[in-house]
Amino acid sequence: MKQLLAILLSSGLVLSFSLSATDFAEAKTKVKTYKNCTELNRDYKGGVARSSSVKNKGGKTRYKPYVSKALYDANKKSDRDKDWIACER
Template identity: 65%
Template sequence: MKKMAIICSAILLTLIFAAGNISVEAKSEKVVTYKNCTELNKVYKGGLARAANVKNKGGKTKYTPFVSQALYDANKKMDRDKDSIACER
């Protein structure tokens, strides 16, 4: 009986800990709107891409863009050539 209580409490603690980690991960991505490409490129050197499969229309770039749909949507106004990559470098 004692073993069963210990096992049940261990499982319960594991589930509580796992649920706590899920909520922390979901809140970790903040959506920030930058005022210009210079500010955005200080944080993301290659710019922001809406999806991983988008292609750059503006020519050769030096850096790979960071992929985040939420960040791209918040900073969409800075995508001048409308290729789904904002502030590519």
């Protein structure tokens, strides 16, 4: 009886971990990739920064960038000056 209970509990744990891992993977794949900076700036006026501690190399900007590692990584091609902020304005 104890062995059956142990098997059921361990299989339940394995199943719950596998379900949460797929939910996380689905959330990660829903990040939008923009064709160019014009499209990205319609949704995020200041662009997208990889982290909040990033400093802009290009000088003064009008808007503060939105911080999202996943969104930045999906649109990394739009960061021309490689300062970890894509499409800053």
